[in-house]
Each structure stands twice: as C-alpha cells, then as structure tokens.
Amino acid sequence: MKVSVIGAGNVGSxxxxxxxxxxxxxxxxxxxxxxxxxxxxxxxxxDAIPLIGECxxxxxxxxxxxxxxxxxxxxxxxxxxxxxxxxxxxGENAKxxxxxxxxxxxxxxxxxxxxxxxxxxxxxxxxxxxxKREPNKIIGSGTILDTARIRNFLGSALGINRKNLHVYIxxxxxxxxxxxxxxxxxxxxxxxxYVKNVGMDFEKLKEEAQNVTKKRAYxxxxxxxxxxxxxxxxxxxxxxxxxxxxxxILPISSIVDEFYALPKGLTLSMPxxxxxxxxxxxxxxxFDKEERQKLTKAAQTLNAAFESLR
Ligand code: NAD
Numbered sequence: 001m002k003v004s005v006i007g008a009g010n011v012g013s014x015x016x017x018x019x020x021x022x023x024x025x026x027x028x029x030x031x032x033x034x035x036x037x038x039x040x041x042x043x044x045x046x047d048a049i050p051l052i053g054e055c056x057x058x059x060x061x062x063x064x065x066x067x068x069x070x071x072x073x074x075x076x077x078x079x080x081x082x083x084x085x086x087x088x089x090x091g092e093n094a095k096x097x098x099x100x101x102x103x104x105x106x107x108x109x110x111x112x113x114x115x116x117x118x119x120x121x122x123x124x125x126x127x128x129x130x131x132k133r134e135p136n137k138i139i140g141s142g143t144i145l146d147t148a149r150i151r152n153f154l155g156s157a158l159g160i161n162r163k164n165l166h167v168y169i170x171x172x173x174x175x176x177x178x179x180x181x182x183x184x185x186x187x188x189x190x191x192x193x194y195v196k197n198v199g200m201d202f203e204k205l206k207e208e209a210q211n212v213t214k215k216r217a218y219x220x221x222x223x224x225x226x227x228x229x230x231x232x233x234x235x236x237x238x239x240x241x242x243x244x245x246x247x248x249i250l251p252i253s254s255i256v257d258e259f260y261a262l263p264k265g266l267t268l269s270m271p272x273x274x275x276x277x278x279x280x281x282x283x284x285x286x287f288d289k290e291e292r293q294k295l296t297k298a299a300q301t302l303n304a305a306f307e308s309l310r
Contacts, residue, residue, distance in 0.1 A: 003025045008031070011116060020057060027056045028045075028058070029058050030042040041059070063104070066107055071239055086118040086120070087175075096117070098126060101127050105131055112138075112139065113137065115139070120141055141235060142254075142269030143171070150179060151167065164187050165191075167180065172298045179210055238252070249271050251269050251272070266299055270282055
C-alpha cells in the first residue's frame with residue numbers, strides 16, 4: 001500500500017512519521033520541491049523502521065515517483081504566522097494547489113487526494129475545481145482535528161474517556177467553526193443531561209470548551225511556531241480508514257451543497273462516512289436554529305473567500 005505525502009515541512013514530515021509508526025501502509029513517498037529536505041525527513045523516519053515494522057520511506061522531488069499511490073496527502077504551502085488567520089493564506093496557497101492538482105491528474109489520476117494545506121475548506125474546493133477526478137475522491141482534512149480537540153477538552157473537564165464523547169465541530173476549519181451541541185452525547189446520553197446530572201453548569205462548560213478549541217491552534221503557534229502532531233494523527237487515521245475501507249465517520253471537508261441548499265460546489269466540514277471510495281456518504285445533521293445560522297455564516301465566508309479568487 002503506497003501513500004505519498006507532498007510537502008516535507010512540519011506537517012508533511014509528521015504525517016509520514018505517524019503513518020510509519022501506526023503501520024498504516026508499507027510504502028511512503030515523501031515529496032518536496034527541496035529534495036534535500038525531503039531526504040532528511042525520509043531518512044530520519046526510516047531509521048526507526050527496524051524498531052517498528054517493515055515499511056519503505058523514499059524521498060523525491062519528482063511527481064513521477066508518486067505514480068500508483070493509492071492516496072496522496074497535500075501539505076505544501078504557506079503556514080499561519082503568529083496572529084494570522086487561515087483565510088489569509090488563501091491567495092498564495094490556491095495557486096500552489098491548482099498547480100499540484102494538474103501534476104496529480106497527470107501522474108496519479110485515480111488516487112484519493114487529501115488536502116491539509118490551509119485554508120483547508122476553500123483549498124478543497126480549489127482542488128475539486130482544478131482536477132478531473134470525481135469530487136468524492138478529494139477530501140479536506142476539515143474539522144477532524146478541531147473535533148478531537150473539543151473531545152480532549154470535554155473528556156478532561158468531565159473526567160470521562162474521550163472516546164465516549166460524541167460531539168462534532170463543523171463548518172470551517174477556522175474562525176467560523178462551531179460545535180453541534182444539539183447532537184452531543186456522552187455514550188448514549190445527551191451531553192446536556194449528563195452535565196446537569198453531575199451538577200455542572202452546561203452553559204459555562206460550552207463557552208469554555210468552544211473558546212479553548214477555537215483558540216487552540218493560535219495558542220500552539222504562539223508557543224512552538226506551528227502545529228504538527230495533532231494533524232499528523234488525524235491524517236494517519238483518515239488514511240487508514242480509506243485503505244482498510246473502515247467506513248468510519250469523520251468530519252472532513254467535501255461538497256455539501258445538496259443537503260443544506262448552500263451555494264453550488266461549496267465545500268465545508270461535516271461528518272461523513274469514509275471508505276475505499278473516499279467520501280461515501282454525508283451525514284445530515286439536524287441543526288437547531290442557532291447552529292443553522294452559524295452554518296449559513298460559515299458557508300457565506302467560505303463562498304466569498306472562494307469567489308475572491310476569480
Ligand atoms: P512548512 O513551511 O513547514 O512546510 C511546507 C513545505 O512545503 C516546505 O517544505 C516547502 O519546501 C514545501 N513547498 C512549498 N511550496 C511548494 C511547492 N510549490 N512544491 C513543493 N513543495 C513546496 O509548513 P507546515 O507547518 O508543514 O504547514 C503546511 C500547511 O499545512 C500550511 O498551509 C498549514 O497552514 C497547514 N496545516 C493544516 C492543518 C489542518 O488541520 N488542516 C494543521 C496544521 C497545518
């Protein structure tokens with residue numbers, strides 16, 4: 001099973017390393033326009049192979065070497081600087097994504113493409129519109145990481161296993177993301193009932209959880225300059241899900257227009273069933289009035305950002 005990672009920076013190298021550690025596939029190609037950087041990362045990752053399990057990790061700066069990959073993960077482009085929003089990266093990164101998709105259409109027309117570069121929701125749409133492959137085969141990493149972040153916070157605040165928390169962050173992977181509190185559960189109990197039963201203030205908990213999660217990337221970037229480990233595990237899990245056809249539900253970015261009467265071709269983050277064909281089904285969430293308004297705002301922002309490129 002061959003998976004390629006385009007971009008050997010903080011994020012791309014962490015993804016390649018995590019895929020090796022989690023034994024997601026046995027052949028990883030690390031591509032960067034700077035071959036020496038790709039080599040440095042690939043060789044560093046390879047050195048641990050005898051301690052983990054068989055895998056091949058190869059560096060390249062030639063798209064031809066990516067041929068026959070089942071999945072390709074795109075992480076190239078500018079990253080957020082301190083205080084910068086994800087949407088401010090758009091102009092520069094859209095051109096890079098468009099060019100990359102042309103290369104991928106030439107050498108890997110059948111592969112599933114995962115977009116990680118930011119602003120990921122808009123760049124997923126750019127990738128879909130500049131590629132010949134079916135839209136379901138282009139997946140943005142969306143709010144997988146944001147959703148993990150809120151489960152992390154809530155699990156810790158409530159003292160329960162984070163895997164028993166079922167709550168999604170949807171919309172934009174960015175400032176217009178929002179929590180779907182109306183569909184949040186602890187095991188099969190409504191989160192609101194659970195929180196009230198243990199004597200906690202639900203409104204206060206919601207506010208704190210939302211604030212911490214929304215600011216998390218900024219707080220990490222202020223301290224270490226970039227984020228990498230959280231997104232790396234998110235992508236390794238997504239890749240594993242596709243390769244093993246696990247049909248897990250993950251909040252990723254894809255076209256959602258037919259469900260919510262949003263602008264045609266709009267991509268944003270929603271929970272979807274993911275399998276060997278990429279996005280296999282979108283979940284229709286039953287939003288309350290406030291969530292519906294937040295969805296509209298996220299959609300308008302993302303659509304305006306995409307239109308600004310024309
Ligand atoms: P980085 O600067 O460390 O790495 C980018 C790499 O891309 C560099 O090695 C550079 O040589 C390469 N590159 C740039 N343009 C290229 C081109 N045209 N062709 C080939 N290689 C090229 O950045 P990073 O910290 O790894 O972040 C990468 C992207 O991932 C950013 O857009 C960042 O915002 C995004 N990101 C997304 C998430 C998410 O949840 N979706 C999380 C973290 C970071």
